[in-house]
Amino acid sequence: MELKDILKPIESELNQVETRLHDAARAEFGPLALVIDSIIDSGGKRIRPAVTLLAGRLFPQPDENLLKMAVSVELLHMATLIHDDLLDNATKRRGSATINSKWDSKSTVLAGDYVWAKAAKIAAEVGNPQVLGIFADTIMVIVEGEIKQDYTDAKSRPQRDEYYTRIYAKTASLFEGAMRSAGVLGNASEKHMHALGLYGRNLGTAFQIIDDVLDFVGTQADVGKPVGSDLRQGVVTLPAIMYYENHPNHPVMNSIAVKNGHNSHDLDAMIQEISTSPELAAARAEAQDIVRVAQRALETLPKGKYRQALHDLADYVIARKK
DSSP: OOHHHHTGGGHHHHHHHHHHHHHHTOOSSHHHHHHHHHHHHTOOOOHHHHHHHHHHHTSOOOHHHHHHHHHHHHHHHHHHHHHHHHHTTOOEETTEEOGGGTSOHHHHHHHHHHHHHHHHHHHHHTOOHHHHHHHHHHHHHHHHHHHHHHTSOTTSOOOHHHHHHHHIIIIIHHHHHHHHHHHHHTTOOHHHHHHHHHHHHHHHHHHHHHHHHHHHHSOHHHHSSOTTHHHHTTOOOHHHHHHHHHOTTOHHHHHHHTTOSOOHHHHHHHHHHHHTSHHHHHHHHHHHHHHHHHHHHGGGSOOSHHHHHHHHHHHHHHHOOO
């Protein structure tokens, strides 16, 4: 099923989100407005605002607040991308030049901070302290996750629990926060809030695992970055962790795992080995299991086209090619 078909129930709202994102890009300093606009125009699936809207539509609530929350969630995501690209020294994202490829580090950080502030301002306009608390908690989790990754012992072997902690901070926390914020705005019960959070957390986790799989098998045109870019930056993701678990004495994998002693030729060969290994299918299977947990969480939520769209969206996350 195509993503546009899954999101048909909220098509008009997503169009409004797109318009409001461009409105939010306005800044007094022209070059800043241009670079924010370029990030918006570079595309993206808008899955985060989509889950916000779908979750919110499960409960009666004012359209305006829900739209503001969806815009805020996507701006927060964009701010993290600006900072991520700087930390990773990435020059391309989705085939377009990153801000840090054009500006110095200080200006890039400030651009990310500006988008973050825009997201916070729009979230504040909703006028709900609980939503602001979720927003602040999400930012803290994301930032703390980045700092932990920077200070991870370079000689420690990759562990699954550390990986899952990292991708919760990087990706799943924002999905969870988006779903819970929409529930708060709709006065969802405690039981429903738990289900929304569980779905968001597991959907975001599966989404990141598939991203990490596509990093090994997707084309640069599809994923917008060189194949194996995570491993090239010293970031060991689930497919590589699984490969390491099954080949603990592999000399190249061992040197990559401790971030020393390998050269670019070794790295290219290792990426090729992982890209054709059974571990890639095993990582996809693990993501599929996690998606099933997310879909089961939906069973306690109000039935209808919005719940069905959330169910179908989880299937799409596993099946996607980019």
